[in-house]
Amino acid sequence: MLTRTLGRTGPAVSALGLGLMGMSDLYGPADDAESVATIHAALDAGVTLLDTGDFYGMGHNELLLRDALRGRNRDHAVISVKFGALRGPDGSWLGYDSRPEAIKTFLAYTLRRLGTDHVDVYRPSRLDPAVPIEDQVGTLGELVKAGYVRHIGLSEVGADTLRRAAAVHPISDLQIEYSLLSRGIEAEILPTARELGIGVTAYGVLSRGLLSGHWSPSRELAAGDFRGYSPRFRGENLDRNLALTDALAKLAAAKGITTAQLAIAWVAAQGDDVVPLVGARTRARLAESLGTTDVELTDADLAEIEAAVPAGAAAGGRYADAQLAHLDSEK
Template sequence: MDTRTLGTTGPSVSALGLGLMGMSDLYTGADDTESIATIHAALDAGVTLLDTGDFYGQGHNEMLLREALRGRNRENAVISVKFGSMRDPQGGWIGNDIRPNAIKNFLGYTLRRLGTDYVDVYRPSRISPDVPVEDVVGTLSELVAAGHIRNIGLSEVNAETLRRAHKVHPISDLQIEYSLISRGIEQEILPAARELGVGVTAYGVLSRGLISGHWSAQRTPAPNDFRAHLPRFSGENLDRNLALVEQLRTIAEARGVTVAQVAIAWVLGRGDDIVPLVGARRRDRLAEALGATGVTLTDADLAAIEAVVPAGAAAGTRYDAGHMAFLDSERA
């Protein structure tokens, strides 16, 4: 497994990271035994970056990771944690709290659930207009000085917010959606990150399975699967997006690889400062994703991909209107 560095100040990590969200929340069909086996397989393959959130399964995801790391060398894992999103007893979303005391409280619980005395990268899941980003990063810098966290990250912020935050304390990486069909960061956010020396951890590289090559028009997400509420997975949008996938399939088959491997390899090839996160919940899906690290797309491949899936080709927004309005990264 090749390695990359999260920005100019962050840790060295595997070129591909594992996102753990789906092992606890928002999708259906996860199994703890298979999830732990998948984390073990990732670690054995050289994957070091493990991404979680304290609100994934309301703590379940962190406890699952603790169990998976039991008996292994903690120093061999780079644990990235998001905080701030709040849930009610039914799992509903009830807002975001990133005030200084809330940050310290969230971290205290995270350290206990993970069974560790530090987190490698700690980041707010979303930025709130009610709390200046300078205050958030200032509090996180205190936690760095105290040794409780080693690096500060951000998630889904725009270029201006990133610059403001970086003035307070170096930001290791920005976690943000980036894929063949979600390329909004290319205009302003990615150039700003590169200007500042901030790495990018790209989530949604398969657009939650939509461009994995495994989704079909006949597949209906369960009501508790959040993809049931995403515009790209419904109606005519789904038909148009799956038509893009079929064109990608032609390119993939000509190379003797899968659609998912092409999509992941495309993100891997966008720069050494970008680390894709794959949300594999099973060992077979992990193995497929790992195969992308051996795929080098030629100039001819890239031109063919661009011809069938140009920027802006996707039908529908990446979240529903309410969530889109909450994203700092989508604000001008």
């Protein structure tokens, strides 16, 4: 497994990371035993970056990761944790809280659930508009000094917020959606991150399954699968987006790889400062994603991909309007 560094100040991590959200939440039922086996397979393959959130399954995801790391060398994993999202007992979303006292409380519970004395990268899941980013990063900096956090990350923030945050404390990386269907960061956010020496951990690289090559218009979504509310998975939007996937599939077939592998490889090819996160929930899907590490894209390949799926071609927003309103990266 090749490695990349999260920005100028962050840790060295595997060139491909594993996002754990779907093992606990938002994509329908998952099997805990298979999830743990998938994390084990990732670690055995050299994947070190494991991304979770304290609100994924209301703590379930962190407990799952604790189970997976039991008996393993903790220092072989780079654990990235998002915090701040508030949820009710019914799973509803209640806003975000990044007050200094809330950050410290969230971390205390995370450390206990994970069974560790530190988190490698700790980041607010969204920008809390009620708390200046300087105060949020200042509090995280205190936790770095105390040894509870190794590096500070951010998630889904815009260029101005990146600058303000970096003026307070070094930021290792920005976690943000980036795929062939979601390229909004290229105009301002990505250049700013590079100017500041901040890496990018890209989630949604398969656009939540649209670019996987495994999606069909007739697929029925399980209860609780938030893709049922996503504009890109509804009506004519879905048909148009799957047509883009078909075009990508033809290019993948010509290279002797899968559609998903080509989509992931495109993200990885956008720069050595970009680390794709794959949301594999099974060993089979993980194995497919790991095959990406052997894929090399030439300039000609990239030009063909750009022609097949040009920037801005996606039909529908990446989130519903109500969710987009919480994204500083979209303002």
